[in-house]
Amino acid sequence: MSKLDNSVRDAKERRKSHSIEALEELFPLKIDHYLQLVLLERTQAANLFKLVDSNRAHLRQWLPFVDDYQSVAAANQFIRRNREEHGGKTRLLMGIWQGESLAGVVTYDYIDWGNRAALIGFWLGKSFEGRGIMTRTCNALVDLAFDELGLNRVEISCAYENTRCRRVPERLGFSQEGISRERERIYDRFVDTVSYRMLASEWKKRTV
Ligand SMILES: CC(C)(COP(=O)(O)OP(=O)(O)OC[C@H]1O[C@@H](n2cnc3c(N)ncnc32)[C@H](O)[C@@H]1OP(=O)(O)O)[C@@H](O)C(=O)NCCC(=O)NCCS
Numbered sequence: 001m002s003k004l005d006n007s008v009r010d011a012k013e014r015r016k017s018h019s020i021e022a023l024e025e026l027f028p029l030k031i032d033h034y035l036q037l038v039l040l041e042r043t044q045a046a047n048l049f050k051l052v053d054s055n056r057a058h059l060r061q062w063l064p065f066v067d068d069y070q071s072v073a074a075a076n077q078f079i080r081r082n083r084e085e086h087g088g089k090t091r092l093l094m095g096i097w098q099g100e101s102l103a104g105v106v107t108y109d110y111i112d113w114g115n116r117a118a119l120i121g122f123w124l125g126k127s128f129e130g131r132g133i134m135t136r137t138c139n140a141l142v143d144l145a146f147d148e149l150g151l152n153r154v155e156i157s158c159a160y161e162n163t164r165c166r167r168v169p170e171r172l173g174f175s176q177e178g179i180s181r182e183r184e185r186i187y188d189r190f191v192d193t194v195s196y197r198m199l200a201s202e203w204k205k206r207t208v
Pocket residue numbers: 058059062063121122123124125128129130131132133134135136157158159162164165167168
């Protein structure tokens with residue numbers, strides 16, 4: 001076995017401890033020549049605030065947190081809160097960088113180690129839509145979930161009427177599992193959601 005193989009194996013062993021530190025070793029994660037995922041740090045709070053602030057109407061249609069972002073300090077607090085463990089489940093908040101620009105955010109809303117499952121959430125600034133950025137990002141996060149984190153199931157949940165969101169898991173071959181009535185509150189309304197799943201066994205078959 002080569003030195004490189006050994007270090008890959010050692011890194012995988014460390015990740016079995018499920019510590020945030022072991023996960024941090026995976027980042028920055030290069031998706032392709034143009035895109036990389038970076039764990040959001042408090043030093044990027046100004047970038048995050050600017051992106052939300054310049055996309056309020058666009059994001060507010062489907063995301064409930066937009067009004068909470070009233071300052072860089074609020075973005076800072078959001079980043080800090082998200083990099084903690086929540087009852088045995090891990091949350092990871094990642095910025096999607098295209099060169100020097102923050103294009104959007106993707107999250108493992110949770111990694112549920114006990115059940116080897118994760119839920120992915122995402123959004124992009126309006127000017128970054130329509131280029132396949134989110135599909136490529138989610139593709140990389142599904143690979144990461146199965147190949148590096150040893151998970152068995154990845155879920156994506158979209159508002160039923162959010163067709164752009166739904167096309168992301170559908171393009172990647174996820175299966176639709178069910179519709180939950182009035183599952184999410186977006187400001188003054190409740191919306192139905194659709195959940196999609198990919199299993200490790202399905203992903204493997206799909207890519208062979
Ligand atoms: C949901 C959201 C991330 C989808 O963005 P998107 O740009 O449609 O998704 P992608 O980045 O995967 O790009 C796909 C589009 O790029 C095109 N595209 C170009 N190159 C591509 C490539 N290499 N691979 C895939 N698609 C490509 C596709 O044809 C598609 O366009 P179409 O839908 O007009 O056919 C975005 O609309 C958003 O952030 N909305 C607001 C917040 C939101 O709804 N978040 C989800 C809440 S759960």
